[in-house]
Every structure is written in C-alpha cells, then in structure tokens.
Amino acid sequence: MKKVKVNLGQSSYEIHIGPGLLFDAAQRLKEIGFAGKLVIITNPVVNRLHGDSLKQNLQSEGFGVTILEVPEGEKQKSLEVAIVLYSQLADCRAERTTPILALGGGVIGDLAGFVAATYLRGLPLIQIPTTLLAQVDSSIGGKVGLDYGLLKNKIGAFYQPRLVIADIQMLNTLTPKELSDGLAEVIKYGVIWDKRFFAFLEGNLDKIKALDEATLEETVFHSARIKAIVVEKDERDFNLRHILNFGHTIGHGIETASDFRLSHGEAVAIGMLAAARISNKMGFLGKNELLRLKNLIMRAELPTKMPDISRGEIIQAMGHDKKIAQGRIKFILPKSIGKVFITSEVAPSLVEQVLAGFNDET
C-alpha cells in the first residue's frame, strides 16, 4: 500500500492507494477519528459491484450504514438530484459529524462532494474512487460541483476530502474504454511534470492494460503524487493548477462539439496532441517528443485522429471564440516532456491551422 499526503494546512489529508483497501475501509476511517453513523452515496452499478463488501466491512466495525443511490450518468450532476439527496440526508438524520462516502467515478465524487460541502454547511467527505480517471484526478484536490444546464461544473466549491481510498482492485471491473479514459489523464501528468514517469508509462503500458496490480498501483501513486504537489502549490486554481488543464482547452471544445459522443479522455487525448503540435509549430516542443506523445496516446487506445466535427463548432464550443479572436485564450503548451508553460500568446490562425490539418499530420 502506498500513501500520498496532500499538505493543505488544516485541510490536509492522505490518499491511500493499493489493492483490497475497500476491505479495511472501516479501520482507515477509525484511524482518522470516525465512528457511528455514515452515509454512502453511489450508483446502482457500483453498488452492485462493491456496495456489499464496503457495507459489511463498515458494519463489522460498528458503523451504522445508510446507502443512497443515484442513477448513473453525467445528468445526475444537477441541483435537482442534490435536493433529493439533501432530503434523504434529512430523513436519515445526518448530522454535521456524519461522514459522506462518495463511492463511484467522477460523477458520484463531484455530486456527493458538493452535497457534503453544502449540507449543514459541510459534512466530512471520504472519496472512494472506483475508476482510474477518478483515482488519478477527480477525487483529489477538492473540486466538487454540479452542471448547470449544458454548462459543466458551473456550480461548485473547493471542498477537500478527509481521506481518499483508491482500491486498485476496483479497476478490474473497468471496460478497456474506461481504462483508456483514465490513461489520458495519467499521460497528462507525465507531460506536465515528470519525464521519468512518462518513460515509466512508455515502458509499462502493456502491463497497465493487462491490469497488473503492482504497475497500476505505481501508476496511480505517481499520478496522485503529481496532482497533490500541484494542488498544494495552488489549491484555488489561480495559476499553477491551470497546468492540469493541458489538453483540456481544445479537448473541452471537442467533447462538447461532439455532443459527448467522445468521452472526456478521448477528447483530452486529441487536445493534448493538438497542444503539442501548436507548441512544435511555435518552435518549443521537438518533433521526437511530439511523436513519443502520439505513440503513447495510440498505445493507450486513445484517438489520434479528429472525428468528423467542424472546426467552427469546436472553437465555438470552447466557449472562447471571442477570446481566441483576440489571441487571449490560455494554452498549456509542453516545452519538452515533463515541462509545460502557460501562454496567452497562441495566434488564433495557428489554432485553426492545427485543427484543419490534424488528420494529415504524421
């Protein structure tokens, strides 16, 4: 088992990473002072797969467990669903000391996190992420929130969890596509921060895809370590934390313009490649490193070709078309693998050029 500490003063917490951690979750909660009643928020699929194990472990150590289910899917990240959860928390007499356990992927983490942050002005939150994407990204760093209409994550808060339990064995039930989705964020960490981690991924990608436990543990550990470092330096996302958006500037545009036919990880993969090409054309990232990134993305079964979406729609969906016109949109560009910089100096014509020629590049 590995631990990462997120040092944020009074809001500091640990991330526990390893196989089978779900089976001693109760012990981990006791160690940080919890006892008595708690509430698990999850979805029916995750509940069927993991709910019983967690519940049994918690009950055997004397916890009183209430499980609240919300249906699967991004649509659940709404104020309406949050209101239903508030009333269910009232029904089960949740108090300010009652921990909320968010058992699921990014949607559950964001929704349960938001409810925990706001009900009774804040209940303790424990993140138990069940997807690779949630284990390496959304469960760490305290961003919780809801969508507002079509606007993703428009209502939210910074609310740090008290503990993150990343059980590597949960990744066994992911589909290859869900695994690839998480790998996009994992590759991102190598590019933005750590060339040795990037080389580790190049050397171990096949083992990761084969769900080798030790390799997955190492992968989640380094990803969490890098995210923790960045969040510690800029919890509220004023400057350095922007680098976690590498690949997301164009990626978000593609995700929305594709009407979410493309998953987040797929869109981020194309976005990372586009940002790397912009950087290469501006004279920063070398061709060799650009090809290493493309290769790793391909090996992670993520797309390196643009789907059939018009450039105009992508730029419009980036929600920043005016800013692009004024050349002010912020891009995270790699200088080399392991080093990125933030710039507003990308010419709009270059963005257009890279998107236009995307599928012709080698």
Ligand code: GLY
């Ligand atoms: N996922 C980006 C962030 O946590 O800031």
